[in-house]
Amino acid sequence: MRDDFTAATIQTMRQRVSEKCSNPSCRAPTSGPSTEPNKRLNGGRAAHITAASPGGPRYNSFLDPEQRKDISNGIWLCISCAWKIDSNEQLYPVQLLLDWKSQAENLAHNEWCIPTIQHGGWNTGEELEKARSFVFAFGFLREATFWTKYRDGSVLPYDCFMKLQWLRNNYVGQNWNTRNKHWSFNPSIKSKQDYILFLLNHLVYQIQQQKWLTVVNNGNYEQRDIIFPFVNRYYPTEIENHLIQSNKSALFELLEAIDELRKQVDA
Incomplete structure (x- = not known):
């Protein structure tokens, strides 16, 4: 059984990085307008830093379900980068993803309502x-x-x-x-x-x-x-x-x- 994030957690996660990919080499916007005026497009994903279920990338058996689906175990990425980190887990260890997350949140803070x-x-x-x-x-x-x-x-x-x-x-x-x-x-x-x-x-x-x-x-x-x-x-x-x-x-x-x-x- 997967320990998935709640909708509220996902919304907070993406807003904390200004809805941009947290990979510092990417930083792509993950939302945009749909052709329908009352809808929007979502190109982002709330990825687990340590896997939501056994056998997944970077799975940590010492975490309980609440810790596994806590916002501290998530990182907001574009769909492409979310696929990359789960397909090459040796290249994307836990500490690197935590660094990405921290950096992305700091950048979002610095960019928020800031003059040039x-x-x-x-x-x-x-x-x-x-x-x-x-x-x-x-x-x-x-x-x-x-x-x-x-x-x-x-x-x-x-x-x-x-x-x-x-x-x-x-x-x-x-x-x-x-x-x-x-x-x-x-x-x-x-x-x-x-x-x-x-x-x-x-x-x-x-x-x-x-x-x-x-x-x-x-x-x-x-x-x-x-x-x-x-x-x-x-x-x-x-x-x-x-x-x-x-x-x-x-x-x-x-x-x-x-x-x-x-x-x-x-x-």
């Missing part, structure tokens, strides 16, 4: 400088990826990963405050900073969990967290190749988000 940067009530000059400082902190990543021998994207240098890890440890989870020189109080900028930190946290966590092996000069193996193994030295399995592509996508999505913020503050 041009119409904000803040000192625009100060807020732009904060954002530029924030972008500058990630400058090493583009340099390491595109302007060194690593420009082919085959490997994320270990020292580069350590800097990413430092940024994650120092930025993610901290509260915005007036003493922080990087974080903006302008919601238009802050929402992009939130998204960048979400991508950063996901990328670092993903690489930490995989712990790729790199061959060192003496022929022994040591654990190093990297994006791609050297193909001529180490031959990944099909599953590892899939994870490699996932890492690459996460890295370039992070770079694209940083570039988007850079263009906004330099306009």
Whole structure:
């Protein structure tokens, strides 16, 4: 027997993310007008983070029925992304979906009745400088990826990963405050900073969990967290190749988000 969400729970779940897909790479609207004036179209789904019944993706036998159908166990997604997370549960673990949900709700909060940067009530000059400082902190990543021998994207240098890890440890989870020189109080900028930190946290966590092996000069193996193994030295399995592509996508999505913020503050 399935422990399905109630209609009230589903309605609250979708409204808490402004009826947009919670996958940060998608964010597609999930509702729209029907051709009939008194109806609307629904392209979303209240997906279970841990399955509604035994045998389902990410099923947790330790939850009771009430916990299983509680809103805390649900995430609002478009139909396509809901299918993806249940068809590839190894790529979409519980913690990742919880992160998606939290990020989507934060974005919805920041976007709700918020003026754009041009119409904000803040000192625009100060807020732009904060954002530029924030972008500058990630400058090493583009340099390491595109302007060194690593420009082919085959490997994320270990020292580069350590800097990413430092940024994650120092930025993610901290509260915005007036003493922080990087974080903006302008919601238009802050929402992009939130998204960048979400991508950063996901990328670092993903690489930490995989712990790729790199061959060192003496022929022994040591654990190093990297994006791609050297193909001529180490031959990944099909599953590892899939994870490699996932890492690459996460890295370039992070770079694209940083570039988007850079263009906004330099306009």
